[in-house]
Amino acid sequence: MLRLRGLMGGYGRAAVLHGVDLDVPAGGVVALMGRNGMGKTTLLRTCMGLLPARRGEIRFKDRDITGMATHEIARQGLAYVPQGREIFDALTVEQNLRLGLIGLPGGRDAQVPDAVYDWFPILAERRRQIAGTLSGGQQQMLAIGRALARRPDMLLLDEPTEGIQPSIVHEIAETVARIAADAGLTVLVVEQNVDLVLTTARTIAFMDNGRIVEAAPAAAVAADGAILARHLSL
Amino acid sequence: MAPRWLAGVVFMALAAFPLLAADYWTGQLTRYLIFGLFAMSLSLVWGRAGILCFGQAMFFGIGGYVMAACTMGLVGGALTSSYLGLAAAVLAAAGFAALLGYFLFLGRGLSGAYLAIVTLAIAYILEQTLKSAYTLGADNGLSGVPPIDLGLFGASVELWQETPRYYLVLAIVAAVYAALDRLLASPFGVVLTAMHGDPRRLAFFGYHVLSLRLIVFVIGAAVAGLAGALFVAVDEFASPTLIGFGLSTEVLIWVALGGKEMLLAAFLGAIAVRLMESTFAELLGDFWILALGLVFMVSVVLLPRGLIATPLGRLTSGRHRDGT
Amino acid sequence: MAEIAIILLNMASYVLVLVLVALGLVVVFGMMRVINMAHGELFMLGAYTVVWLQAAGAPFWLAVAAAPVVVGAVGLVIEAALIRHIYRRPLDTILATWGLSIALKQAVVLIWGPASHSVAAPMAAAIGVGDVTYPVYRLLLMAVAVAIIAAVFWIFLRTDFGLVARAVIARPDTAAALGIDTRRIYRASFVIGTALAGLAGALVAPLISVDPQMGLGYLIPAFISIMVGGAGPLAGVLVGGGLVGGTNNLATVWLSPVVAQIVVFLLAIVIIRLRPQGLLGGRDGA
Known part of the structure; x- marks a missing residue:
């Protein structure tokens, strides 16, 4: 569904993404994790055309959408929920x-x-x-x-639980998982909350310094605490 | 900032000018030097401190009228000395700027577009006021302003001739340029550049942004007042056009075309536009202003650093291109 | 009694024209953060459209109806050639549109000359109620202005276009991510703003002298009205225009027009300084 190859980008002169490769298959729910400032939000904004891609390719539904205007990308069937809800x-x-x-x-x-x-x-x-x-x-x-x-066809979700009461976090996590299953929606979610990630995602990709450094099935991550520790602890 | 050698070349060339040109052109260039000085004042305020003043001519006009009123003896027969007139003109412009700046910048003061519109409105108000001020000649202005008199203690050395007058003005302009250049190279100038970049961060370091902006605004006004005073003494005439809307606009164009961040470029911008105006105005007639408006528009969009500052910056060092 | 009625009527007609001019300005400013210093010249172009078409034999009302179309078309060209390159540089929009205003003014001088033109009012009659008589055209002008102002409010507050426009003002990036073509909305708003200026200029043409310098006399009061009222909600224009225009007009009863304007500007500057966000608040979300 979404396929990124060698994607580079950032704000103004500051490069944040240093060649991102990522595949999100149709119907898949992929969570993107990583420490703060590693480029997760930048990645979503670049996919949406809100930040320019300096190099590399973004393909959505087998179509090259690199450099397309934001509203055109949205009309292709890619939806975006920004950080802070907006x-x-x-x-x-x-x-x-x-x-x-x-x-x-x-x-x-x-x-x-x-x-x-x-x-x-x-x-x-x-x-x-x-x-x-x-x-x-x-x-x-x-x-x-x-x-x-x-x-x-696909939803980009940036930190849906940021600043939300813990009691509601779980409800949102379940709803997102249910919608993905009901509607056959593909989801790429940036999230810090491990609980939410493990209930909704099938695959977890870890980002470090503007690159995807590891991708693992959610079940494997749940079973092996070392993976999370490796990428999230300071 | 332009390197010193470049400024040196420019002022040397200007000093050589009267040797090569007819008296008429020396006289014209005297006026353009004064406009260049005026342009520097706006470059300082706008380009270096980020205060977009749409009414910079108010300080020029105040300087001009104070100079005219003093030397013509309207204030009192004892105060007709050119020295006193110049001092009074500079002080009046600076004093007005201090009051106005305090009012405008204090607290969560005005900035950006709002400041531009408010200064425009104030220049408009002053122009309208002068147009109906009968003691100052109203619409007709004050004619017969005496030329600069360098004499002291009763002696009189009036500068009637074009060439000595030119050198006097050139010396004053060069001195002011050197002083401003030193000021901008000093720690004060560095702090100023930082303020332009991010005023809030500067406040964290304990600098008082209000007083910084105020100081620059007042220095700019003093320079503009000096320019106005010199202008009426050279032109022998003070009129409401010196204070208002039209001249405020013109200086903005000179500075924008020359390059607002570089004093020397703003200075040359004024001279270049005036020179072209006197050359092309005959040739192009009414199309000149149309062309000027269009060139101004295009340069704002495509070369926001200015038509003179951009190549000068390339010529001298990479440093200016990266600056803000 | 009659005198007071006439003073109030004059005040109302001045305020309505000012609100019309300011409304075009605030649509462009509130929408795109573009400060259009050439707005006064677009107002002037509206008046000259009437001069031009009347000279060609067109009836007055046809010329008035054509003015927003002609000026709106000019606005479309300005947006495409100039404004769209500097959307994200608000201070540069001041300078660039300033250059544009100089060029437009001079273009009008080249075509129609620097002298002033007068436009014949379509009806010279005056209507009387008791001992108050008032020109019919001025009354008609007020009615038309009220209708247009109401229509603009309706467009921005009640239609889907208005809903989208308010979304774009509040969060342009998010609106784009929802599939809204923000560029198109900007362009449409700019054209609406310029068309309003043209229409206002055409409507007042019979009442004032039409000359190349006429724009400035409305530009500064219009800007000041916006700043006094607040650039956020559209209603700020009504408050600001009412206060600035009303006070100015009322003050001319006792003061000369020049002094009245000076006093009003000074009062307005004090208000702007004390409440920089305007009386009704600044640009607040949608």
Whole structure:
């Protein structure tokens, strides 16, 4: 589904990615882990066309999307939930969800699919509420719901549990896993929370200094604590 | 900053100019040198301290009117000396800048676009005020401003002729340039560059950003006031056009075209634009201003460092290209 | 009594025109952080469109209707040739559009000359209620201005375009990641802003002298209105335009126009200094 080869990029002159190779198969859920500042968020933003790729190739559904405009990439079926959620605080829940659809060609009259409200019933309840007044966990659900409203093929998820109550973290993890299974969605998730990663992901890729240094099945990581220790401890 | 040898070459060439040119051109270039001095003041304030002032002519105009009022004896017969006039002009411009700057920068002061619009509005206000100030000649301005008189203690050495006047102005401009250049090379200049880059980080190191901005603003105003004072003495005429909107715009164009971050480039920008104006204005007629507007626009988009500073920077060292 | 009514009517018509000009400016500024110093010249081009078409024999109202189209088309060219290269350099937009304003002003001088033109009002009649008589055209101008201002608010607050626009203002990157073509929204907003300036210029053309310098007289008050009201919510323009325009117009009852303007500018600068985010707050999210 998503295939990165020798991807290099960064902010301005500062290079952050030093040749990333990564494959996310269709229907797969891959988690990206690594210490802070290793380039995980930069990688997602580069895939989305929000940062320029300096070298290398990004292929999505067997199509080269390197250098494509962000909205074009989104229209190819790649969805993105940024770090910090980035919901539109001043708009209602429903308006936020509709913004996930309006950008599509012919999306003006489209209605928010019922599936989104099924996955996140709280959003149906709070439809008319101003999004900025939701709790952190609810805002995260809204951000994910907004990205899923137009039925993408793949979701890039950046730190979905950052700054969220532990009680809700698990709920979000389960919902993401359920959606991936229900909708046949491919997911690449950047996450620090080991618990969430082990419940949702099938494969875990570790990033260090702008490169993918190891990829292992989640089961193997769960069985062998040394792998996590190697990549995450300081 | 431009290297010293380059500035030396420029000022030597300017010193040789009257030997080769007719009196008319010496007279014209005297005025352009003064505009160049004025451009340096904006380069300092805008290019080095990041204060985009859309009304820099207000200090030029204040300097000009104070000089005219003093030397014409409007303030009092005893104060007609050129020396006193120049001093009063510089002090008045600096004093006004201190008050205005304090008001504008204090606390979470204005910056960027808001500062630009507010300074534009203030220049507009001052121009309108002067246009209706009858004691200062209103729309007609003050004509018959006496030339600079170098005499002291009752003796009189009036500079009527083009050539001595040119050298006097050139000496003053060169001295101010040297002083500003030293200032920018000093630790103060280094801190200034750091402030331009990131004011908040500088505040962590214990520097007082308000007073830094204020000091630069006041120095810039003093230089602009000096330029205004010299200008009315050379032109023998002070009018509301010196203070307002039009001249503020022109100086902005000179500095932007020359290169706002480099004093020497801003200085040369003013001279170059004025020289071209007097050459092309006849040839191109009304198309000249159209062309100037378009060139300005294109240079902002494509060469934001300036048309003169960019090649000069390449010529001298790689250092300037990487600076902010 | 009659005098007061006329003062209030004059005030209302000045405020409405100012709000129209400022609204175009704030759409562009709020949307793209582009400070369009050539906005006054686009206003001027609207007035000259009427001069031009009237000279060619077109009826006044047709010329007024054509003005936003002509000026909007100019705006489209400006966006494509200039603005799109400097979206991420807000301070450079001031300088570049300043150069543009000089060029536009001079282009008008070259075509129509530096002298002022006058546009004949389509109706010279005045209407009377009791002992108050007032020109019909001014009343009509106010009605049209109110309708346009309401339409702009409706577009930005009630339509899908407005929803998308507010999303792009608040979080451009996230909006793009949702498949929204932000460039298209920017371009559309810029054209709407310039068309508003053109329309305002066309509408006031019969009331003022049409000359190449006319833009500045509206640009500075329009900017000051935005800064006083706040560039965030559109309603800031109503508050700022009402205060700046209203006070200015009211002050001319006692003061000369020049002194009145000076006093209003000074008061406005004090307000801007005390509340840099404007009375209604700054650019806050969507």
